[in-house]
Amino acid sequence: MSSEAMSESLQFAAVKRRAVASRSYRVRLPASNGLNFAPGGTVQFDLPANLAGTYVDMSQCYLKFKVNNNAVASFALDRAGAYGFIRRLQISTAGAQISDLDRYNVLAAAMIDQDTSLEWRGSHGKTLIGTETSLRGELVGVNSARTYCLPIILNPLAQTTPHRMIPCFSLSALTLRWTMADIAEAAFSAGNPVVSFSDVEMVCMLTELSPGAQAMVDSATGGRYDILATSWAYSGATLGAGVTSSTSNLGFSYSSLERVVFALRPQASQIQGAYSLGNRATANLSEYNLLINSQQYPAQPIRREDKGAEALSELLIADHSLLDWRSGSGFTNGFKGAGIVNAVGVGFSMFSNIQPRVTLEPAYPFSDGDPDGTTAGDSVQLTAADATNAVTASNIGTFLASIELESAISNGKSSHIYSGVSTLASTVQLVTKHSAAVAGACSIDTFANFTILMSLNMRGTGVFSVSV
Secondary structure, eight states, rough: OOOOOOOOOTTTTOOOOOSSSSEEEEEEEETTOOOOOTOOOEEEEEOSSSTTTTTEGGOOEEEEEEEEEEEEEEEOOTTTTTGEEEOOOOOOOEEEEEEEEHHHHHHHHHHHHHHHHHHHHHHHHHHHTTTSSSBBOOOEEEEEEEEEEEEEEEGGGGGSSSSSOOSSSHHHHSEEEEEOOOOHHHHEEEOOEEEEEEEEEEEEEEEEOOOEEEEEEEEHHHHEEEEEEEEEEEEEEETTOOSSSEEEEEEOOSEEEEEEEEEEEEGGGSTTSSTTTTTTTTTEEEEEEEETTTTEEEEEHHHHTOOOOOOOOOOOHHOOTTTOOOOOOOOOOSOTTTTOEEEEOOOOTTTTTTTTOOOOOOTTSSOOOOOEEEEEEEOOOSSIIIIIOOOOOOOOOOEEEEHHHHHHTTTOOOSSSOOOOOOOOTOEEEEEEEOOOOOSSSSEEEEEHHHHHHHEEEETOSSSSEEE
């Protein structure tokens, strides 16, 4: 055999092969428990079941609903956009829980900050979910309505590894329950908006295989459909005012815990008159780590110093994007006005140092402070007048921390192996130290990212089971 090889561009015999016989079609699923909903209510959807040879691709599904502001008070969305209206997502089948993520909107705000660029938030994101290029979402006017289409994120059905379609022929439907947030939590308003949700539906793309093609799949799997996926879970605690260290019990018990993400949100800004979901403080944080059965992860605590380069590096490692120099984030939107000290903990525009006639000093999101979270600031500066008079300074903090727990053997993004730390029957704690006393009490919102196995045995029970 020759040791030499040809370029893929010269492999003329390697051509695409025709797929097995199938058809794809789009369906609109109405909520199974009503037509109109209010903040604090629960919206339930039942995915199709008992459909022979049919699958749903959750990466091509979205939640569509209309937000009606029925009052003379406008409101602005937080940086999570319309995801801010969703407090909790639960997925279950036949009475068994598959996934349960509380504070869904807080994690959505963090992941939109971390994983989306300024360009996406000002274009596709603005149309789909109501994001903006500053430190807030779009404004919803008085007596108006706005329809949003939210890709269904942060759940195992949409995070299969490797990518798998979800069978729709189980004997019991997969049920998704969305608990809507109170308007004071979801949005910023100086008044009292009266909000309702209507025309709520899930739009899904289903694929139906021919009987022969489904028989081939069933024969290859032996009737057992195993799907690995990553899921999220939440644990909450409080960082008290005046403390200089804290230890929080997380209760995470999984066979493969892959990363832990946490945010410190000032309790004083968790009100209707502040951007409470995305206002994240540093609270004088100086270092942090996990304890798993008293063993420290990482072995050396992560330090947050001056502008937070180490903390940001570790966050990008956990996101598998340290070397992705083309990606953007929302950690650095908004302006800091002249004379405002860096200790406020505000964000800054990624374009602030290349706009003409710039006179305002950018601040860094990884600086000390207990931000108010009331003013989103401007995202661009175009004129001399803007530079001296019209620019609104931001007082929203954007700090986010993450701890990577996967072994390097998986190379982070591998779809064939998983290598997180087992925390089954373990005590998992988050330890933080602070360079000075915390000025105001904060909520510690901690999220676990871990691998689960969803199994559907059509030769047995015929319903999904889950192993964590």
